Amino acid sequence: MTARLDAQQADIPAICKSCEARRGGLCGVLKAGQLTELARASSRHEVLAGTELPDDGTYSNVLAGVIKLTRNLSDGRQQIVGFHFAPDFLGRPFEPKRPIKAEALTKVALCSFPRTIIDRMADDTPELGHRLLNHALSELDEARDWMTALGRKTASEKLASFLLMIARNIDPANRSASSISFDLPLSRSDIADFLGLTIETVSRELSRLRSDGVIRIANKRHISLESTGQIEGRCGD
Amino acid sequence: MTARLDAQQADIPAICKSCEARRGGLCGVLKAGQLTELARASSRHEVLAGTELPDDGTYSNVLAGVIKLTRNLSDGRQQIVGFHFAPDFLGRPFEPKRPIKAEALTKVALCSFPRTIIDRMADDTPELGHRLLNHALSELDEARDWMTALGRKTASEKLASFLLMIARNIDPANRSASSISFDLPLSRSDIADFLGLTIETVSRELSRLRSDGVIRIANKRHISLESTGQIEGRCGD
DNA sequence: CGTCGTGTTGATTGGTCTCAACCCGTGTGG
């Protein structure tokens, strides 16, 4: 068993061996040969916070950092419709040209490769097709959860839900923790654009959570959730 | 060419020949043999408006009618997170047990079959896998459009967008029409649950659209859009 | 004929937005 794993490991391209993306990204379901082919066509790069990620014909594993997806109304109103946290992947099969923009919220490390390779591999590796489908379905579930929040939650419930969501995605280890501390990758303005609020309301509700003793705030961006139970109680669901 | 089509037609199960679902549903990409196998395992049935459609392990083509998907908060607040209009299909691959309920808004005709058959066929028919993935991605796009509406549009923009969306989905022919007339499959309460409003606000905004001469209302549920251009101008995007 | 479900409309309240002032840390140029 261990011997067999080692044998597989031996065939895996060097740069992939320690790669986070083999857990949460696409590569985990690929066979050694496919991984080799993909590695040949892939390129790693980093972009700074604020960089827009053009929707060229590539998939990318997000190795580090956070990406926001935004949608705009013609008069400038903006809504953030999703996030990508490492290790996750980014890229749209079949590309029917959606009016959605992707932008790095933090410094982001990517491993990109042409979509055509993955699409071809997916046709004879059902596991990969499943991974793609499952990924789309998870994004759909999240979008629907946030539809519910946007339509039916109060400003303070939105903030509580948002903090918990970020905390758990920034570091998966937080999912089971009862007290969490993290840096917000978003400005107040981005938070507002995600929760359908104004920056003033975001600021006020954060202040309220702080004065209620539910969170602590240092340096504007560093948040500590004293008790996840208490936060969960304020999420409304 | 025509001869070839006829030959194919000959192999197609009788009940499938005139079926709407071969356009918008899953069956369009299946080969005659697969269609035959699927037809053997499928069953047609109708349910009345108000029926809850349990999430057993089946896929269903929606042959007629409209279905709503709802998500609830613990205190009873409700959000509609999606619709299924004929010809469309309904059913969740991999089923990670989501807290989403499906309910018929009108009388609905379904053609159902075990998920296992489709999942197996998808593994050796890439086209079917693509169809499933594309379907999930369309639902994701719609969810994100409505996130934008819920977060950033005014009540009256929400109503205008909603009417146009329903009109175009009720009958695909409406997509290109410049004046549309249709019956709302939703009560005011359902509309409110979709748009994140109250029934009173929905009623008031509909009255305003009527008195502005943009729509006509007969029998509470029958809507006429005088000019799609005028409605589009009130959608905000 | 009364009741119930659905929808409309009015009066009032209230949660969030708008407008405005201010704080603070950072960078820039004299």
Add this chain to the structure above:
DNA sequence: CCACACGGGTTGAGACCAATCAACACGACG
């Protein structure tokens, strides 16, 4: 080194959009 502007964030006062509370209309149904 200081003066200053700038972006990001906080807080207050008042306005406004949509929610709430309430009354009523209408048709279906027993």
